Amino acid sequence: MRTETIPFIGDIPSAFGFSHNDMSVLEAEIAFFVQSLARLLEGAYRLKSNALHYALVLKDDTIENRQAFFNFSDEYEEQGGHFELRFYFVRQDLVPRLNIEKTIEF
Numbered sequence: 001m002r003t004e005t006i007p008f009i010g011d012i013p014s015a016f017g018f019s020h021n022d023m024s025v026l027e028a029e030i031a032f033f034v035q036s037l038a039r040l041l042e043g044a045y046r047l048k049s050n051a052l053h054y055a056l057v058l059k060d061d062t063i064e065n066r067q068a069f070f071n072f073s074d075e076y077e078e079q080g081g082h083f084e085l086r087f088y089f090v091r092q093d094l095v096p097r098l099n100i101e102k103t104i105e106f
Helices: 012-017 023-036 063-078 092-097
Strands: 041-047 052-058 085-089 100-103
Touching: 023 041, 023 052, 041 092, 052 063, 052 092, 063 085
Parallel strands: 052 085
Antiparallel strands: 041 052, 041 100
């Protein structure tokens, strides 16, 4: 099984330890992370929520392709993430039914 390296802007303590109360900074970090894995994705969407919820459409929905997102989520929680972070893997045909706040461009 191939493991993805998790890219961050800066090191992990500054990425998640700086200000857990600033959701906009966390959103930018997550968008950067998602964009770095664009080769795996057909689409990525920030869902309308009081938390950090994202719907992802994988080109090839395998556990290996999901693992990078699981690793990122685990690392965020280990660093004491203040907001709930969830990645949902959805089929492309379900995207029109989602309550989308923003499309992540890549």
